[in-house]
Amino acid sequence: xxxxxxxxxxxxxxxxxxxxxxxxxxxxxxxxxxxxxxxxxxxxxxxxxxxxxxxxxxxxxxxxxxxxxxxxxxxxxxxxxxxxxxxxxxxxxxxxxxxxxxxxxxxxxxxxxxxxxxxxxxxxxxxxxxxxxxxxxxxxxxxxxxxxxxxxxxxxxxxxxxxxxxxxxxxxxxxxxxxxxxxxxxxxxxxxxxxxxxxxxxxxxxxxxxxxxxxxxxxxxxxxxxxxxxxxxxxxxxxxxxxxxxxxxxxxxxxxxxxxxxxxxxxxxxxxxxxxxxxxxxxxxxxxxxxxxxxxxxxxxxxxxxxxxxxxxxxxxxxxxxxxxxxxxxxxxxxxxxxxxxxxxxxxxxxxxxxxxxxxxxxxxxxxxxxxxxxxxxxxxxxxxxxxxxxxx
Amino acid sequence: xxxxxxxxxxxxxxxxxxxxxxxxxxxxxxxxxxxxxxxxxxxxxxxxxxxxxxxxxxxxxxxxxxxxxxxxxxxxxxxxxxxxxxxxxxxxxx
Numbered sequence: 015x016x017x018x019x020x021x022x023x024x025x026x027x028x029x030x031x032x033x034x035x036x037x038x039x040x041x042x043x044x045x046x047x048x049x050x051x052x053x054x055x056x057x058x059x060x061x062x063x064x065x066x067x068x069x070x071x072x073x074x075x076x077x078x079x080x081x082x083x084x085x086x087x088x089x090x091x092x093x094x095x096x097x098x099x100x101x102x103x104x105x106x107x108x109x110x111x112x113x114x115x116x117x118x119x120x121x122x123x124x125x126x127x128x129x130x131x132x133x134x135x136x137x138x139x140x141x142x143x144x145x146x147x148x149x150x151x152x153x154x155x156x157x158x159x160x161x162x163x164x165x166x167x168x169x170x171x172x173x174x175x176x177x178x179x180x181x182x183x184x185x186x187x188x189x190x191x192x193x194x195x196x197x198x199x200x201x202x203x204x205x206x207x208x209x210x211x212x213x214x215x216x217x218x219x220x221x222x223x224x225x226x227x228x229x230x231x232x233x234x235x236x237x238x239x240x241x242x243x244x245x246x247x248x249x250x251x252x253x254x255x256x257x258x259x260x261x262x263x264x265x266x267x268x269x270x271x272x273x274x275x276x277x278x279x280x281x282x283x284x285x286x287x288x289x290x291x292x293x294x295x296x297x298x299x300x301x302x303x304x305x306x307x308x309x310x311x312x313x314x315x316x317x318x319x320x321x322x323x324x325x326x327x328x329x330x331x332x333x334x335x336x337x338x339x340x341x342x343x344x345x346x347x348x349x350x351x352x353x354x355x356x357x358x359x360x361x362x363x364x365x366x367x368x369x370x371x372x373x374x375x376x377x378x379x380x381x382x383x384x385x386x387x388x389x390x391x392x393x394x395x396x397x398x399x400x401x402x403x404x405x406x407x
Numbered sequence: 408x409x410x411x412x413x414x415x416x417x418x419x420x421x422x423x424x425x426x427x428x429x430x431x432x433x434x435x436x437x438x439x440x441x442x443x444x445x446x447x448x449x450x451x452x453x454x455x456x457x458x459x460x461x462x463x464x465x466x467x468x469x470x471x472x473x474x475x476x477x478x479x480x481x482x483x484x485x486x487x488x489x490x491x492x493x494x495x496x497x498x499x500x501x
Contacts, residue, residue, distance in 0.1 A: 173501040261501040286498040289418045313497040315465035321419065321455060322466075325500040328419075335501065363495065365418075374470050374495065377478045404466070 025098040029105070032113040034122040037088045045086035048076075050100040051119065053134055055092060061119070062128040066155065069096055073103055078150030083108050090115040090122065133158050139231065143185050151353045157185060161232075163350045166190040166253040168241060168269060170217040172325065172335035173283050173342065174259030175207040180343040181257075182225040186350065188233040189225065190253055193217040194240040204325075204332035241265060243394035246272040255279040255349055257342050261324055263316035263404075264397035270309035274298060274384055275391050279349050279356075282309060283342045286322075288331050288366040290338035293376060294345050294357040297385040304378070305386075306359050311379040318404040334366050409433040410488035412440065416452070419496050423452035437469060438482045440492060456494060457482075466497040 015023070032040070041047040041063065049056060049064040056066050065079050069091075080087060087109055091097040097114040104112045115122065123129065135157060140147070143157050163186050167174045170193040181189060195217050197208045205217075212220040218236035225234050237249050250256060250272050258269050258281060266282070273280035277298035284291050295308045316322070341362065348354045361374045380386055414430040424430060425448075432447060434440035441461075445453045456467050461482065463469065469476045470493040476484045486492070 169501055171501060259501050261499060263497070263499045266499060283501065284498045285500040287418045289498070291495075291498065312468065313466050316499070317466035317497045322497060322499050328500070330500055361495070372473075372493070374468075374473050374493070375475065375478070377475065379477070 022095060022098060025102055029098050029101045030113045031094070031116040032088060033116055034125045034127055037090070037113075037115045037122075038125075038127045040086055040088060045088050046080050047088045047090060047115075048080065048100075049090050049119070050097060051091050055119075056132055057134045059119070059123070059129040059131055061090065061122055062130045064090065066132065069100055072100055073107060076104065076107065079153065080109075084110050086111040086113065088113050088115055091118045093118040093120050133161060135161075139185070142229075142231075146184065152351060156351050156353075160185050160347070160350055161187040164188040164190070164253045165255055165257060165346055165350070166192065166250055167257045167259055168192045168265065169259030169261065170205070170207055170221040171195075171201065171259055171261060172204040172285065172330065172332075173339040174221075174257070175205050176336045176339035177257050177259060177283075177343040177346070178207060178221060178225055179228065180340060181346060182229045182232055182234075184343075184347060185229065185232065186346075188235065188253075190235040190237060190249070191218050191221045191225075192237040192239065192241055192249060193221070194238060200326075204330065204335050206336070241268060243268065243397065246394070247276065250276055250278065253278065255281060255346055257281045257346055258283060259339065259342075263322065263401040266309060267316065267400065268394070268397045270295060271384060271391075271394060274308055274388070280309065281342045281345050281349070283335075283338045285325070285330055285334050285338055287328055288334060290334055290364045290366075291361055292338055292341045292345070292357060292364075293361045294349070296349075296356075296358055297378060298388055299358070305380075307376045307378040308382060308385040310384050311382045312361065312376050314379070314382075316401045316404045319402075331366055334364075337364055337366070409435045409439065409443075410486050410490065412486050412488070412490040412492055414440065414444065415491060415493040417494055417496055419498060420452060420455055420494060423455055424449050434486055436482070436486055437471075437476055437484045437492070440486060441482070455496075468495045469493070470495060 047064040049060050049066045050069045089097040089101045094117050101112045101114045146152050147157050165186050167178050170191050197212045197215050197220050199213050207224045208220045216238050218238045222234050222236050279296040282293045297306050297308050348356050361376050363372045411433050416424045432443040434443045441453050
């Protein structure tokens with residue numbers, strides 16, 4: 015018997031083994047299925063939902079990927095040999111319940127158990143995203159999730175600029191940019207997607223050029239139009255979330271409503287001179303507690319124009335939307351990666367003059383005509399009229 | 408005896424508060440706070456927070472600490488000394 019065969023025989027003696035069917039059943043509960051094969055093997059298929067961590071970095075990275083030492087870990091390789099070595103390493107690291115999946119992925123496939131073909135990162139992508147992939151909560155699987163994600167930015171202006179730049183840099187795979195305007199010289203003090211030489215160019219085209227130069231590997235869809243009741247669903251459908259970079263009330267109420275209808279998160283941000291507000295509205299998320307509000311619960315009706323002048327009328331500190339738009343990008347990444355605590359149920363307010371952040375609770379209005387009865391969407395309205403008719407009476 | 412509370416004025420409404428960032432008003436409820444604010448010479452500010460029927464306008468929120476009075480007792484929400492009431496109007500810039 016060769017040394018290798020002898021060692022494998024010893025490992026089989028003291029590493030528990032589990033049949034693929036039983037491993038699948040356990041993985042539906044608290045057990046983690048850990049695929050320790052090489053990336054090129056994963057590309058040809060891997061158990062659905064498995065944590066993928068190659069054998070070469072296993073001991074160094076496994077505690078970040080699987081922090082619970084007491085939960086079951088089911089180790090899988092191609093045929094059930096490498097997983098025995100890997101399982102023994104995990105036992106030595108202190109994992110209490112480690113089992114090797116007998117027959118490996120070959121047996122998993124033969125049993126007809128569910129697989130997936132993860133999008134594998136190229137060497138260039140690994141290099142580009144190395145710093146954020148090093149964060150345990152993101153890792154390679156988080157990066158793959160971002161690359162498969164689709165975010166719609168409505169407005170390529172002051173808020174949309176920083177949000178789009180950071181999301182493109184982070185490798186969000188598809189970005190949609192909605193804007194009907196052209197670049198003006200007075201935009202450039204804060205709308206950092208655009209440049210002096212592009213004055214007169216559609217903002218969507220200018221945004222495409224900047225974002226493509228920053229990260230040519232992502233898909234950038236341009237929608238040169240003004241979102242309205244007639245086109246909103248068609249434009250928004252297919253994206254995973256919407257970032258509000260608009261500058262007017264009709265667009266904000268429309269975005270709230272279309273996101274409710276399509277059950278998407280709405281990442282809200284708005285600014286006035288030195289002050290900004292950020293929140294996330296997603297009452298249609300899978301319920302985990304009390305209902306959460308929509309934008310209409312926070313502000314049932316818009317302010318009359320004399321109380322809510324635009325940036326053109328009231329002025330704005332150019333850096334302010336940089337802060338608020340960047341916070342919107344952070345919220346978007348957290349939603350896509352399903353990590354941390356988002357601003358759902360909270361309104362974050364920033365005052366640049368005092369360098370103060372304040373947080374306020376937002377609560378669902380049980381009488382809200384739009385989100386209190388999620389299955390009975392009341393329909394779109396004439397948003398311009400709704401906002402134009404707002405009165406201080 | 409009424410409590411003295413601090414009222415934080417947002418940038419958008421500061422023109423109706425003589426340019427002040429904060430006002431200190433004696434009041435034991437939000438209702439009293441509105442009356443006291445008007446009596447202190449800031450009637451225009453109150454007009455932008457409450458409609459003629461006295462109800463909170465739908466584009467303004469009042470927070471006591473971090474809680475909206477809409478989720479508390481509305482205008483009847485009680486106040487105590489040291490409370491901070493923040494006015495947060497809807498803004499649309501972007």
